[in-house]
Amino acid sequence: MPELPEVETLRRQLEKILPGSEVLGIEVFDKSRIGELENICNCRVEEICREGKFLKLKLSGGREIVVHLRMTGHLYWLEKGDIPPAKHARLLISFLQGKICLIDPRRFATVEIRTQDKCQLKILDAYRDSITGKDLKAAAKSRKIPVKNFLLDQKEVAGLGNIYVCEILFRAGIDPWKKSCDLTTMEWNRIIKEFRPVLKRAIACRGTSVSDWKDLLGEKGSYQEHLQVYGREGQPCFRCKNPVQRKPIGGRSTFYCPVCQGVSQKK
DNA sequence: CCCTATGTTCCCAA
DNA sequence: CTTGGGAACATAGG
Numbered sequence: 001m002p003e004l005p006e007v008e009t010l011r012r013q014l015e016k017i018l019p020g021s022e023v024l025g026i027e028v029f030d031k032s033r034i035g036e037l038e039n040i041c042n043c044r045v046e047e048i049c050r051e052g053k054f055l056k057l058k059l060s061g062g063r064e065i066v067v068h069l070r071m072t073g074h075l076y077w078l079e080k081g082d083i084p085p086a087k088h089a090r091l092l093i094s095f096l097q098g099k100i101c102l103i104d105p106r107r108f109a110t111v112e113i114r115t116q117d118k119c120q121l122k123i124l125d126a127y128r129d130s131i132t133g134k135d136l137k138a139a140a141k142s143r144k145i146p147v148k149n150f151l152l153d154q155k156e157v158a159g160l161g162n163i164y165v166c167e168i169l170f171r172a173g174i175d176p177w178k179k180s181c182d183l184t185t186m187e188w189n190r191i192i193k194e195f196r197p198v199l200k201r202a203i204a205c206r207g208t209s210v211s212d213w214k215d216l217l218g219e220k221g222s223y224q225e226h227l228q229v230y231g232r233e234g235q236p237c238f239r240c241k242n243p244v245q246r247k248p249i250g251g252r253s254t255f256y257c258p259v260c261q262g263v264s265q266k267k
Numbered sequence: 268c269c270c271t272a273t274g275t276t277c278c279c280a281a
Numbered sequence: 282c283t284t285g286g287g288a289a290c291a292t293a294g295g
Contacts, residue, residue: 001273033291053274070274072292088292106292108274145285154275161273211294213273230273251287253271 001213002069004053004127004159005202005223010075011050012203013216014057014100017077018045021095023059030090030107038113040065045095052123052158057093058116065093066112067102073109076101077216126159127199133189140180140188147183148176148249151191159199163208163230166255168194170229175263176254201226229255 002010022044028034043059050056055075057065067075078084078099084092091102091111102109124131139156140147150156151165160168169176172190174183183191207213207221210231214220224231228238233246237257245263246255256263 003273006273068274070290071272072274106272106290108290108292110275143284149285152274163273208273211272250285252274 001072001074001211002053002207003161003164004050004125005164005199005205006207006213006215006221007050007053007055007069007159008127008203009206009215009221011048011055013077014048014055014075017097018048018057018095021045021097024094024096025092026065027092027094028090028111029092030104033107034091034109034111037111038063040113052125052154053161062116064114064116066110066114068110069104070106070108070110072106072212073102073104074212074214075216076103076214076218123154123158124156126157126195127203131157131192131195133185133187133192136188136192137183137185140183143180145180146177146249147174147180147191148254150180152252162252162254163210163227164198164202166230167198167228170256170261171198173260173262175261176249176256177263229257231255 023040025041026037028037040059040063043061045057046060047058049058053068055067078101080098084101085103088103088105089101090104093100140150143150148165151160168191171194174187174191202208202223205221205223206215208223209220210224229244232244232255234243237244237260240259242259244255244257246253
């Protein structure tokens with residue numbers, strides 16, 4: 001479910017509550033998927049970080065809780081005394097003032113306790129890092145996969161998922177099927193130019209609630225009101241009025257305007 | 268029964 | 282060794 005703006009929304013909300021708080025306990029309900037977690041009581045939360053779609057609670061003593069929400073995970077804040085939802089609650093992290101509850105119907109989310117990695121390889125963050133067209137042009141040299149799949153590859157640029165990649169490619173006027181190695185530096189520049197405005201607006205909207213995304217406090221985001229193509233199959237393109245189309249790439253729905261993005265038929 | 272779903276990883280083949 | 286494609290993971294909803 002969550003892409004970069006949704007994870008960043010959670011990070012900002014947790015940042016208002018948690019720093020300085022002591023972890024009182026972690027309770028795993030779904031041990032078969034999440035596994036046992038090391039006891040980290042007595043640690044305090046020092047910082048909440050996001051790296052791509054990973055959320056990290058950095059703890060005193062050098063460890064961190066690393067959460068990845070995958071498809072359907074979300075975090076929900078429980079005030080002291082609140083009861084976790086009956087359905088799909090997979091884990092609780094308790095603090096004096098309340099608890100973080102991981103809700104995850106499809107059970108793909110992961111949670112780990114790790115030692116903080118000082119000298120990790122830096123992944124390029126789609127929002128925080130400034131990336132140039134030349135960088136991507138170089139990285140895509142010899143890559144024959146569609147540009148859409150390249151942008152979804154978290155090792156190239158971290159944070160984008162299906163919704164925001166569709167939006168960015170539409171705004172940049174790029175054919176999602178175009179081979180990555182065939183894009184010019186100018187085309188990569190057009191794509192990069194859309195990263196920050198799209199993600200910044202989506203963060204300001206607290207994410208996109210097209211199905212069931214809710215933030216830490218159970219509120220829907222509002223970026224769905226700003227989507228240009230995602231979910232608009234059959235509706236007129238906002239730019240040229242021709243119908244938006246949907247076709248799979250690598251098994252994932254891809255929404256696009258064949259006219260504005262120059263997509264040939266038969267695809 | 269069919270298809271779809273905001274993500275990632277693994278396996279296999281070229 | 283690298284690259285790309287598809288299945289797999291598990292569950293709900295239309």
